[in-house]
Amino acid sequence: MEAQLPQHAASVLDLIAGIESDSDLMVKVGQQVLSSGGDGKSAPMFPLDFLALGAIKRNLNTARAFRQMVESWNMICARTLLRTHIDTGLRFSAAWEVQKPHDFAMAVLRGDRIDQMKDRLGQRLTDKRLVELRSGNYPWLQNVYGNLSGYIHFSGSHIIDSVASLAENSDAATMSFLLSDTDLRFPEFSWIEICECFSEATQILRKYLTGWAQTKAMTPEQLDAQRHSGD
Template sequence: MSQKTSKCLSDAIANLKSTEKELLQLGKLMLSADDGKLFPVDLIAIGAMKRTASNTEGFIGLVEAQNMTSARSLLRVQLDTFMRFSAIWLVDSPHDFAHEIIGGKHIRNIKDRAGNKMTDSYLVETLSKEYPWIKNVYDNLSGYIHFSAQHLFNAVEKVDDDTRTLSLVIGKEDQKYPEWSWIETVDCFTESVNIFFHYLKGWIATKNV
């Protein structure tokens, strides 16, 4: 999924856990920038940081519990976090945009500087120019958010063509996935967090100008 691959699952989890410290550091830098002044975009950033911190903690717990179904659902939620935060860079007035979000307006109903409504599909298309992997990952993970055939596939433990039998599982653990699949999922989550950090650092730099 992501561009970087960890050597083993424990390394992948350690890399993801290390983002917690950076998140706190970036939060301090943002709130102290420009002599501590608070802007509407800061409020959006704080919400995205809180969501990222909560998503990360929950995701790690799900991976350690071997719950791939819910882990991938949460990965999709984290993709949504940086995708929508990135919309700030697509509008002429970031603070007006932030005010609209704070007021309850959906991002999908807000237009960018070129007049395009910033729907999820539009944001995915825009971000894919810099991060080509996003579209396929987003499309695949969307099936985990809404009840779909993907949930049936996850319940299939084994198919034996010789005996024409199907083994199904309805337990909470997903033990059929090989380690590389877990590593891929965790690395992708870490990449999603790092992309959010990229945009967050951009905002901090803007405040400090």
């Protein structure tokens, strides 16, 4: 019989509830994308719509799994999911960096690798490049993304997480390890930080999804004017 896990602090529980609310809002954004015809009716489907729907689906599944990991005190998997979650927003936003977004979307649908494609300046759309492009609006992104990269593949990050304590004295150092499927040693602020980062990453995706919905709702004249304005 598994031991009963403690409950997170109220501050963490509030953030978990906020992430669930974000998922409800993400569904509404998806509905907005599909119905953005400028007249309140359903709009024609474009290649970028398929990319948007795939990003929303991945977002919803990741968010649910993330909440479950936090609730079960599984920091290692929560960090892995956060890295995946950030990736969704970054790679969807790559469509704004290419000459022909719909061709880009079709290439992704065919299975082409985004990190092998190039932006308008001829630079490959690697994760590093996308992080650099978005860091101006999201200053936390570069450090967080870099720190989380070690959780995607087995690395030193996992070794460090297995250490329970380290004591040093004049004669020798003593290290103890904890082999457990929970991470109860992390303080409250660590859980707050990872939940806040998750919510911030959701905003990246929602921003670009909303931008696409608004673009679809424009008349040809409005779209042409926006193109000439350089926005």
